[in-house]
Amino acid sequence: MIGDLVKGLATTVRYMFRKPITVQYPDVKRPVRERFKGRHELKRFENGMERCIGCSLCSAACPADAILVVPAENDPATPNSPGERYAATYEINMLRCIFCGYCEDACPTNAIVLEHQYELSFYDRRTSIYTKDMLLVPEDQGHGEIPPVLEQVHRRPSPPAQMDL
Amino acid sequence: MTTLSIPSPRDIIGPAERGETENMVLNMGPHHPSTHGVLRLVVELDGETVVDVAPDIGFLHTGIEKTMESKTYQKALVMTDRMDYLAPLSNNLSYVLAVEKLLECEIPVRAQTARVLLTELTRIGSHLVWLGTHALDLAAMSVFLYAFREREQILDIFELVSGARMMTSYFRVGGLAYDLPADFIPTVKQFIDTFEPRVDEYEDLLTNNPLWLERTVDVGKISTADAIAFGLTGPALRATGIAYDLRKMTPYTGYETYDFDVPIGQNGDIYDRYLVRIAEMRQSLGIVRQAYDRLIEMGPGPYQTADRKVAPPPKSEITHSMESLIHHFKLWTEGFKPPRGDAYICIESPRGMMGTYVVSDGGPRPYRVHFRAPSFVNLQALPHMARGRFMADLVALIASLDPVLGEVDR
Numbered sequence: 001m002i003g004d005l006v007k008g009l010a011t012t013v014r015y016m017f018r019k020p021i022t023v024q025y026p027d028v029k030r031p032v033r034e035r036f037k038g039r040h041e042l043k044r045f046e047n048g049m050e051r052c053i054g055c056s057l058c059s060a061a062c063p064a065d066a067i068l069v070v071p072a073e074n075d076p077a078t079p080n081s082p083g084e085r086y087a088a089t090y091e092i093n094m095l096r097c098i099f100c101g102y103c104e105d106a107c108p109t110n111a112i113v114l115e116h117q118y119e120l121s122f123y124d125r126r127t128s129i130y131t132k133d134m135l136l137v138p139e140d141q142g143h144g145e146i147p148p149v150l151e152q153v154h155r156r157p158s159p160p161a162q163m164d165l
Numbered sequence: 166m167t168t169l170s171i172p173s174p175r176d177i178i179g180p181a182e183r184g185e186t187e188n189m190v191l192n193m194g195p196h197h198p199s200t201h202g203v204l205r206l207v208v209e210l211d212g213e214t215v216v217d218v219a220p221d222i223g224f225l226h227t228g229i230e231k232t233m234e235s236k237t238y239q240k241a242l243v244m245t246d247r248m249d250y251l252a253p254l255s256n257n258l259s260y261v262l263a264v265e266k267l268l269e270c271e272i273p274v275r276a277q278t279a280r281v282l283l284t285e286l287t288r289i290g291s292h293l294v295w296l297g298t299h300a301l302d303l304a305a306m307s308v309f310l311y312a313f314r315e316r317e318q319i320l321d322i323f324e325l326v327s328g329a330r331m332m333t334s335y336f337r338v339g340g341l342a343y344d345l346p347a348d349f350i351p352t353v354k355q356f357i358d359t360f361e362p363r364v365d366e367y368e369d370l371l372t373n374n375p376l377w378l379e380r381t382v383d384v385g386k387i388s389t390a391d392a393i394a395f396g397l398t399g400p401a402l403r404a405t406g407i408a409y410d411l412r413k414m415t416p417y418t419g420y421e422t423y424d425f426d427v428p429i430g431q432n433g434d435i436y437d438r439y440l441v442r443i444a445e446m447r448q449s450l451g452i453v454r455q456a457y458d459r460l461i462e463m464g465p466g467p468y469q470t471a472d473r474k475v476a477p478p479p480k481s482e483i484t485h486s487m488e489s490l491i492h493h494f495k496l497w498t499e500g501f502k503p504p505r506g507d508a509y510i511c512i513e514s515p516r517g518m519m520g521t522y523v524v525s526d527g528g529p530r531p532y533r534v535h536f537r538a539p540s541f542v543n544l545q546a547l548p549h550m551a552r553g554r555f556m557a558d559l560v561a562l563i564a565s566l567d568p569v570l571g572e573v574d575r
Contacts, residue, residue: 004373011369012307021314033321034346035328061497063240100243100334105342106497108483108490114328 037099037114040092042136045082050136051111052090053083061106066096090132094120188216191556195224199302199560202570204544206559213555218548222541225574233534237500238264238338241531246332248536249572251294254280254287254323255514256572257336259536262417263510263521264338267503270475275466276340277418282353282456283326283335284418284512285449289360290319291515291567292442292449296367299439299564303380308370315363318356325352338501339476340469345460353457360450368443381436385550385562392433395546398539399517400441401566405433411513423452435565475501500529516540516567536575540568 023030032038043051054071072088080086103112112135122128191208194200203224209216229248233241245256258280265272297312320330325346327335335342371377387397389405402409410427412420428444430437469476477496478489505527511520520537543566551559 004375008370008374011366015307015311033324033328035326035343036324037328057494057497061240063236063243098243098332099329100332101328101342102240102243102497105477106493108480108493110480 032116032118036116036118037101039094039115039117039120040097040103040130040135041113041115042087042090042132043111043113044137044139048139049079050081050086051109052087053081053109053111054085054087055108057106057108058103058112061102063100063102064096064098066093066098067091067103068093087132090135092130092135093128094122094130095125095128186212193559195221200563200570201298201568202573204563204568204570204573206547206563208556208559210556213557215551215554215556215559218551218559220544220547222544222570222573225570227575229575230534230536234531237529238503238531239496239500241534242337243332243334246334247571248538248575249291249514249516249519249540249569250331251569252287252291252515253331253333254283254335255291255512255519256536257334258284258418259510259512259514259519259521260523260534261336261338262512263508263523264503264531266508266510267506267523267525268338268472268475268501270339270470270472272340272470273467274419275460275463276468278456278459278463279341279345279468280336280418281420281423282453282460283323285452285456286319286322286353286356288449288515289446289453290316292446293319295442295515295564295567296439299561299567300371300377302560302564303377305371305374305377308367311363311366311370315360318359322349322352322356325349337469337476339472340467344465344468350457350461353453357450357454357457361447364443364446364450371439372443378436380558380561381439381565382434383432384435384554384558385565386432386434387546387550388433391549392546395549396542397517397546399513399515399543400438400445401543401546402517403427404430404437404441406431411511411518415511417510417512423455425449425452435561438565502527502529511537514539516569516572517543536572538572538575540566540570540572541575544568544573 045051054069056069056071059065059067059069068089068091069087070089071085074080074084074086099114101114104110104114189210191210193206193208195203195205200206205221205224207219207221209218227247229244233244236244242257242260245260246253248256293312293316297309297316300306300308300312323333323335324330326349327333327342387395387401387405389407392402392405393407397405398409406429408427408429411417412425413427425448428441428448430441473489473492475496477493478486482489483493503525505525507522507524509520509522511518513519517539518537519539522533522535522537523531524533526532547562547566550562554562
């Protein structure tokens with residue numbers, strides 16, 4: 001009887017002298033996996049044009065009805081996107097979003113991508129609605145950075161989880 | 166002549182002074198750490214002894230079944246993750262199998278093998294949460310820490326394949342959401358190699374621990390006949406000595422080709438439920454190993470049905486094939502339309518028989534979806550088990566039934 005208690009105690013004592021596997025968030029952040037679904041980004045083509053063509057397929061695919069797209073005709077002189085139309089308004093309600101990734105699966109141009117940023121917080125409901133300015137990447141960034149999972153091929157290996165198991 | 170009525174001493178002093186006691190009605194929950202969710206128990210107590218318990222459920226009711234009626238079949242899938250949030254992939258599997266039965270579509274072997282592997286990992290992960298919280302309720306804290314360490318590995322695998330740790334939505338109608346990633350195999354290998362000794366560790370801490378035995382052996386016993394009458398399924402039923410496992414009785418997803426045993430108990434008490442679940446973790450690990458070997462053996466292959474009316478075409482195809490583009494748009498806006506009819510599929514979730522009943526009226530949205538939630542059915546046996554036991558045993562009993570309130574209330 002005592003022996004069985006000691007056996008259990010020995011297990012815990014053994015672990016006392018090992019390095020803890022927990023990480024001190026937020027000082028240390030565990031890298032997320034390649035496919036991690038975090039904050040959305042609206043991508044661009046290499047020539048700086050918006051990938052989004054305002055087809056509203058993301059909005060149709062969204063199970064939580066979190067996306068609002070209002071399309072508009074492109075001005076032929078200064079087009080926003082290579083197609084005929086672009087998204088004049090693109091809003092995602094981050095309080096409704098469930099990060100299922102259906103929007104990026106549905107997007108025919110790989111314009112919307114769930115990226116790895118996961119620290120999302122808001123002080124009020126108004127700021128929880130992410131507008132197109134917030135979602136669209138700057139013109140010199142985000143070209144062709146489409147996660148391989150959306151193309152169903154693999155380009156980069158995932159970083160290993162920061163765990164010493 | 167009038168008589169002066171003199172009150173007798175029995176009327177003046179209260180029942181407590183007379184040595185009699187009244188039963189006390191105590192509210193346990195809905196915000197109580199030991200109820201494992203928002204479960205309210207109205208407990209009638211005679212001193213420390215439980216006279217009766219009335220579980221009051223519904224605090225987490227979100228109308229999942231009703232909401233699903235307004236979504237297309239593929240979109241309704243994400244709701245199933247949120248029922249039994251400790252075993253999301255089991256729910257996914259139950260739902261997609263029911264819809265696939267309606268559609269009569271063929272699933273590639275690779276997808277089926279991946280489904281088996283991941284549902285068994287889900288079972289282990291769910292049992293780890295049960296083990297950790299159960300032990301924590303009975304004041305064994307270190308088990309909780311170790312169990313969650315292993316669960317982290319499982320959640321990491323889920324994040325690797327689906328991008329989400331808990332709300333995975335990885336099984337889609339027609340196969341898998343995406344193909345298994347390249348580093349899936351080494352990550353699962355790492356888990357398979359490290360997990361078995363970890364289970365021994367939990368057993369070192371609990372199985373023969375006299376304190377653990379004192380709290381669990383012969384507590385909350387239920388006879389086989391009663392368990393069947395209450396409709397108990399899963400480990401709670403198997404602990405009474407019946408090898409009722411849907412993976413063996415009505416195999417699905419190719420479970421008949423896997424070699425595993427169904428662990429059973431004898432007494433139907435908390436300790437036997439503990440032993441059954443621990444043994445199940447080892448059996449599940451065995452199934453994971455077999456599925457892992459098969460995945461390596463079969464190599465890359467299709468992970469979705471070839472039926473383009475069900476599964477959307479690969480993204481790379483829609484840029485140059487008009488037909489693929491039309492399928493893509495049709496599937497994501499309108500969805501597929503199963504023929505009129507209904508389908509019922511039940512699978513062995515970590516908690517028991519998880520059934521999904523889907524009725525189709527021929528439209529793109531389910532006419533009705535109903536879930537036979539194991540937690541809901543198992544929970545009704547709680548009063549039967551708790552009567553006559555101590556209040557402290559009630560905590561152990563809830564943990565041993567392992568209800569997930571998201572699934573109870575739906």
